[in-house]
Amino acid sequence: MVSGASSATYIVAIAGGGVIGCATARALALHGGLRILLLEKESAVARHQSGRNSGVVHSGYNQKPGSLKARFVVEGSRRLREFCLERGIRIHVGGILIVSQTDRDTAILKDLLARGQANGARVEWVAEDRLRDIEPHARGICALRAPDGASFDAPAYVRMLATDAKGVEFSFGESVLDLAEEGASVAVRTSRRSVRCRAFVNAAGLHADRLAARMGVGRDLRVIPFRGEYCEISPTAAALVRSHVYPAPDPRFPFLGVHLSRRVDGTVTAGPGAVLATGRESYDSERWEDRDLLDMAVWPGFWKMMTTREFVVTAIKEGRKALWKSFIWREARELMPELKPSDFGRRWSGIRAQLVSRDGKLVEDLVVRETPRSVHVLNAVSPALTCSLPFADDVCRQVLRRL
Ligand SMILES: Cc1cc2nc3c(=O)[nH]c(=O)nc-3n(C[C@H](O)[C@H](O)[C@H](O)COP(=O)(O)OP(=O)(O)OC[C@H]3O[C@@H](n4cnc5c(N)ncnc54)[C@H](O)[C@@H]3O)c2cc1C
Numbered sequence: 001m002v003s004g005a006s007s008a009t010y011i012v013a014i015a016g017g018g019v020i021g022c023a024t025a026r027a028l029a030l031h032g033g034l035r036i037l038l039l040e041k042e043s044a045v046a047r048h049q050s051g052r053n054s055g056v057v058h059s060g061y062n063q064k065p066g067s068l069k070a071r072f073v074v075e076g077s078r079r080l081r082e083f084c085l086e087r088g089i090r091i092h093v094g095g096i097l098i099v100s101q102t103d104r105d106t107a108i109l110k111d112l113l114a115r116g117q118a119n120g121a122r123v124e125w126v127a128e129d130r131l132r133d134i135e136p137h138a139r140g141i142c143a144l145r146a147p148d149g150a151s152f153d154a155p156a157y158v159r160m161l162a163t164d165a166k167g168v169e170f171s172f173g174e175s176v177l178d179l180a181e182e183g184a185s186v187a188v189r190t191s192r193r194s195v196r197c198r199a200f201v202n203a204a205g206l207h208a209d210r211l212a213a214r215m216g217v218g219r220d221l222r223v224i225p226f227r228g229e230y231c232e233i234s235p236t237a238a239a240l241v242r243s244h245v246y247p248a249p250d251p252r253f254p255f256l257g258v259h260l261s262r263r264v265d266g267t268v269t270a271g272p273g274a275v276l277a278t279g280r281e282s283y284d285s286e287r288w289e290d291r292d293l294l295d296m297a298v299w300p301g302f303w304k305m306m307t308t309r310e311f312v313v314t315a316i317k318e319g320r321k322a323l324w325k326s327f328i329w330r331e332a333r334e335l336m337p338e339l340k341p342s343d344f345g346r347r348w349s350g351i352r353a354q355l356v357s358r359d360g361k362l363v364e365d366l367v368v369r370e371t372p373r374s375v376h377v378l379n380a381v382s383p384a385l386t387c388s389l390p391f392a393d394d395v396c397r398q399v400l401r402r403l
Contacts, residue, residue, distance in 0.1 A: 008195060009035075009185075009195070010035050010037045010169075010195060010196070011034040011036065011403065012034055012035075012036045012197055012198070012199050012399055013038075013039065013188050013195060013201070014036065014039065014200075014201040015039050015176040015200075015202050016038075016204040017042070017045040017046070017047075017162065018045070018046060018049055018158065018203060018380075019154070019158050020203040020380050020388065020392065020395070021040070022045055022158050022162045022165065023161050023389060024399075025161070025165040025168045026161045026162075026165040027392045027395070027396035028168075028396050028399060028400075029165040029166050030164075031400065036168045037168070037169045037171065037197070038168055038169070038170050039190060040172050041173065042173070044172060045158050045159055045162050045170075048205055049205050049351065049353060049380075050385065051155045053350050053385065054269075054271075054272065054382075055152055055153065055154045055263055055264065056149065056150070056383075057080050057081060057093075057148070057152055058073060058077060058096075058382070058383035059073070059074070059077050059096065059116075059121050059122065059146040059147075059148040059149050060073040060074040060077060060116055060119040061116030061119070061121050062115065062249065062383075063383075064115065065118040068365050068368075070115075072390045072394070073121070073386055073387050074121050076391065077121075080152070080157070080385075080386055081093060081152075083157070083160075084152050084153075089152060089153050089156045090152065090156065090265075091150055091153070092243075092262070093149075094242060094244070094262065095147045096149030096243070096244040096246060097126070097145050097244065097245050098143060098145075098146075098246045099140030099245060099248070101139070101140060101247070101334060105248035106248075108248040108249065108251060109248055113125060116144075116146070121146065122146065122147055122148050123145065124144070124147070126142060126144065131143050134242070135241070135242055136240075137241070137336050137338055138335055138336055139335065139337050153264050161388075171192075174191055174192050175191040176189075176204070176211060177189050177191060179200060180214075181215060181372065181373050185197060186198075186373045186374060198373065198402065198403055199399045199402040199403060200373060200374040200375075201374070201377070201395060202374065202375070202377060203380070203395075206223055206280040206281065206351060207280065208377060208378050208380075209222055209355070209378060210223075212378060215374055217369045217370075217376050218376060220357060221357055222295065222296075222299045223280065223355060223356075224301075224355075224356045225277035225354070226255070226275065226276060226351065226352045227274075227275050227282070227283070227285075227322065227349050227350070227352075228255075228271060228273055228349060228350050229272055229275070229322050229348075230269045230272050230347065230348055230350075231269065231271055231325050231329075231344045231346070231347050232267055232268070232269055232345045233260070233267075233268040233269065233270060233343050233345070234342070234343045234344075234345055237268075237339055237343035238262070238268035240336055240338055241261075241262050241268045243261075244259060244260070245260045245336065246259040247259065253362065254362055254364045254381065254382075255272075256382070258270055258271055258273065258332055258335075259335070260335055260336060270329070271328060272350060273318045273321035273322055273328065274318050275315070275318040275319050275322040277351050282351070283350075283351065284349065300359075300360075301357050301358045301359060301360045304359055304360025305356055305362070307360075328344060329341045329343075329344050352381050353379070353380065353381065354379070355367060355379040365379065366379055366380060366381075366384065368398070372402065375398045375399055377395060
């Protein structure tokens with residue numbers, strides 16, 4: 001990794017030092033012989049989604065067969081676990097348990113079992129009596145278990161990807177402001193200078209739709225930020241949780257619901273919720289960003305999404321969780337009845353770059369859009385950390401085709 005900034009021509013320029021930008025930089029560096037620049041507006045990598053998440057290595061039971069996520073998640077999970085073990089990044093493979101409380105949940109879990117099997121993931125059905133052998137304090141009438149599910153240190157992983165990207169010039173505190181395809185190159189205007197490159201990769205996460213729009217790409221989609229609130233469980237109550245306990249997800253929404261997760265530092269969190277954020281980087285409800293609110297307000301898909309009955313019901317439910325942690329407790333105690341409101345302590349949050357289409361649909365899959373000289377990664381939502389290694393190889397192949 002080389003720090004610094006110079007005005008020059010590069011073979012490839014990448015916007016964004018999250019997991020997608022860093023994994024792509026690493027894949028291109030391993031290919032060799034390319035002059036690569038990675039531009040990151042913050043002072044270090046992994047300051048947004050890649051550093052504020054559940055830190056779960058997913059295993060492939062939840063992704064629709066045939067989707068891009070399904071294509072990458074099982075290989076991604078295996079390679080990510082191997083990478084962490086080889087490179088000394090903290091990881092704990094304790095499995096994920098998805099518990100059913102009702103017959104409706106059981107039907108959802110049966111669908112997930114079929115999805116997992118179609119995706120080639122390791123998943124097993126767990127009857128009620130065995131459930132307590134796996135998570136002694138969890139409640140459910142049956143469950144699904146993904147034994148490869150794990151916790152890992154996501155920021156350390158992203159930093160290691162950046163370290164591995166040998167020869168790549170990382171420039172921190174430098175924002176990409178404008179882009180234009182000019183013949184055989186892309187002109188990139190940043191907060192410091194102008195550079196040229198033969199291929200450009202947009203991995204700007206929560207701002208990726210804005211950069212894509214500069215090149216006339218993805219104008220049918222907009223990032224609507226959804227904040228996920230986490231609550232840390234007291235050390236005594238944390239002892240109740242061995243690994244990860246998830247509820248059956250609501251199939252109408254792409255979010256997995258409040259789950260209990262043991263992180264690699266030994267803490268246990270309950271969360272995340274999914275409430276509309278007042279800005280793309282507004283990590284608490286007191287902060288808002290005028291430009292982001294305006295972008296939402298003028299997006300027809302935002303109002304279409306807001307006026308569906310399911311969305312209104314969910315927005316109220318999620319809004320309560322964002323305001324009062326007692327509502328996070330109410331969901332968490334469904335998974336583990338011994339948890340008490342007083343067990344729920346410090347809060348923190350992450351924000352998802354969720355794409356919403358013009359007709360108000362929440363886009364579930366990863367989206368990659370291209371122009372002759374650029375590749376735009378949009379909607380890199382969960383589990384894109386898990387998918388990152390094979391996904392970045394794919395982005396790398398698309399870049400190489402342009403050179
Ligand atoms: C609450 C939450 C929980 C999640 N849990 C999991 C999980 O357990 N497992 C899993 O696999 N996935 C999870 N995910 C998903 C995962 O975190 C994301 O998919 C992934 O981190 C996206 O990475 P990214 O590189 O696209 O975006 P980011 O990490 O957001 O990186 C984008 C980078 O681009 C920079 N940038 C933006 N605009 C510009 C610009 N104009 N110029 C220069 N730089 C710019 C930003 O500063 C940022 O560093 C979760 C996500 C969230 C939000």
